[in-house]
Amino acid sequence: MNFLDYTLEELHDKLVSKELTAVDLVEASYKRIEETDEQVGAFLALSKEEALQAARETDEKGIDPNNVLSGLPVGIKDNILTKGVTTTASSKMLEDFVPVYDATATEKLKGAGMISVGKLNMDEFAMGGSTENSAFKLTRNPWDLSKVPGGSSGGSAAAVAAGQVPVSLGSDTGGSVREPAAFTGLVGVKPTYGRVSRYGLIAFGSSLDQIGPFTRTVKDNALVLNAISGHDPKDSTSYNGETPDFTEGIDKGVKGLRIGVPKEYFNEDAKETGVIESVRNALKLYEELGAEIVEVSLPHSRYGIPAYYIIASSEASSNLQRFDGIRYGYRSENVSSLEDIYVKSRSEGFGLEVKRRIMLGTFSLSSGFYDAHFKKAAQARTLIRNDFDTVFADVDVLVAPTTTTTAFEIGGKIDDPLAMYMSDILTVPVNLAGVPSLSIPCGFSNDMPVGMQIISKHFDEQMMYRVAYAFEKETDFHTKKPAFKGGE
Template sequence: MNFLDYTLEELHEKLVNKELTAVDLIESVYSNIEETDDEVGAFITLNKEEALNAAKKVDEKGVEEGNVLSGLPIGIKDNISTKGVKTTAASKMLENFIPIYDATVVEKLNQAGMISVGKLNMDEFAMGGSTENSAMKITRNPWDLTRVPGGSSGGSAAAVAAGQIPVSLGSDTGGSIRQPASFTGLVGMKPTYGRVSRYGLIAFGSSLDQIGPFTRTVKDNALVLNAISGTDDKDSTSYRGNTPDFTENIDEGVKGLRIGVPKEYFNEDGKETTIEKSVREALDAYKEMGAEIVEVSLPHSKYGIPAYYIIASSEASSNLQRFDGIRYGYRSNNIGSLEDIYVKSRSEGFGLEVKRRIMLGTFSLSSGFYDAHFKKAAQARTLIRQDFAKAFEEVDVLVAPTTTSTAFKIGGKIEDPIAMYMADVLTVPVNLAGVPSLSMPCGFFEGLPIGMQIIGKQFDEQTIYKAAYAYEKATELYKEKPSLKGGE
């Protein structure tokens, strides 16, 4: 079974009608992985025996007719804790780490009856934009196997885009769900900060990280967000308000919706890129459907990249102190003193990009540089947040490109960290502001997907889904399928 041919609701209907069993679905997943993952490289760890046992229990109990997710397979990014299943964060530091508890999102998926089939590749500790920084393997883009799937959630995106699984979870610190979704032609949601519990997510930037779903369609995405959202006493930053049904009135259209177009997210010299042209065409489609298009300004977005990399790296340098070779994780064999345990274990256990960010963060927080770097970045973040708040006084959602390019070649930017960082220029302001944003396909260029992001007010994912659903129904771009071949 190729999961590109079915929505979650269609799979659920087949389970209810007994055209398929949950065991059939899980066996199809592992068959797909066996057939395509040597080329794609999406999975790090599989848990076939446990998944098949869980599927048998679902079949014995019977699929709940009112629970769309019951018995359906899902893949989990490898920085999300799974009890009894290796969780490596794609790092040598944690290559043999087996957690003794599930992340809250995994508990919620279990409660919804979903079946985890394995752990997905990523940039080490979620630091990167191409999944080339994994210590385990390189993941390839199913649309062109010579290109990256994006990052850091590249494995999560590639597995769904290749039809191996119908849905996966990723995490987004500065675009790590939306950029891979853009590169692989998927729907990827970065929820409002606090909408989804971070308990059990291996921390990168604690004030920025959010877990969210990858799916082929908008409604599938909303269904999964329903399952993983909600207050969690184990996460003090989780939202204490009510969680709505994100599928409610999803099909009511966009007539009267005010869509803001941030001018800073487009070339201001008037030279329209192919990506911008696709997004402008999407805006024209919205206008035809009855939406009002309004130009707005987010003037401080230009400070997003420097502010983000100082704040995220500072938080990373603090969060990664726990990986010291003492309690768990990698420990160097070449040690002669206590200091050697710390220094050599971290030097050998962390990859180059992780060490680069730890050094940047430590420098930014150090005496004599805190005011000049971290404090200034925090002030810029406040201005960026205020820009979004002001824009949302005039409009209901914002629409902009997700990325400045389609998926680039493997090896194309890995030697140039600045170029790799600048690739996040359109996604990091959303994380700094803590607002929700969804990326979805809005066209193709030379056989590669183009993504646009729909940005909403805090805790207003419902309006984003309505806007996205209307465009998806008008275009049906999700029906396009990748080739699983190399490009020219």
């Protein structure tokens, strides 16, 4: 069987009717991984024995007809802790780290009956936009194996796009779920900051990180977000409010809604023509469906990239202090003093991009530069958030391209950090503001998927899903399958 042919509800119906078993689905997942992962390179570690045992127990207990996720396979990004399964954040620093507990998101998926089949490749410590910064392997885009799948959750996106699993979890600090979703033709969500617990997520930028799901369809995504959302006393930034059913009202359509179009996100000179054209065509469809299209302005978005990279790198330099060669993680053997342990363990254990961001963050926080850099970035962040608050007083959602281009060639930007950072120009303002955003496929350019992001108010994911679902119902972009071009 091929997971690309079914929604989660269709798989659930087959389990309930006993046409398929949970063991069948897990075995199908591993078979597909065996067939395609040599080309794609999505998985870092497989937990086949444990997954099959969990599937057998699920079948013996019986599938809960009221729980759509029961018995379905899932892949987990390798910075989300999984008890007893190696979790490396794709870094030599954590090459042999085996967690003794699950992240809250992992625990909630298991509680919902999902079965983890393995851990997915990523940019080291989630720092990157192409999944070329992994210490262990290169992940390729199933649509064209010469191109990147996006990052940092590239393995999570590639696994779903290649039909290896129907669902995966990623993390989004500055676009790391939405960019790979756009590059691989998937639905990917960055929830409101605080909607999903960060407990057990290896920290990069603590005020920015959020876990989000990858799926083939909008409703599937809402179902998974239902499972992983909710207050967690173990996470002080977790939202202590009601969690709605994100599928409720999903089919209400867009008639009468006001859709804001941020003019700063549609600068044709800076973007691939086909990307702009696809999103403009989507806006025309929304208009035909009864929505009112309103041009709005987010004037401080131009400060998004510099503000983001100062804030995220500063938080990273603080978070990554714990990896010192003493308590856990990689320790250099060629040492003669305590200082040697610190310096050599970190120099050898971290990759180039991680070291670059630690240096940038440490500099931004240092005496004499804090006011000039970090403080200014924090002030810019407030202005960006205020921009969103202002426009949301007048519109229901914002619609814009997710990325400036479709997936780029492997090696195309890896030696130019600034060009790589600029890939996030349309996604980082959302993380700085803490609002939710969803990327859905809305067309093709140069035979590669184009992503459109739908941004809504804080904790209004229901509206975001509703607007996305209205588009998906009228189009077939989500049904297209990857071509695996460029393979042998």
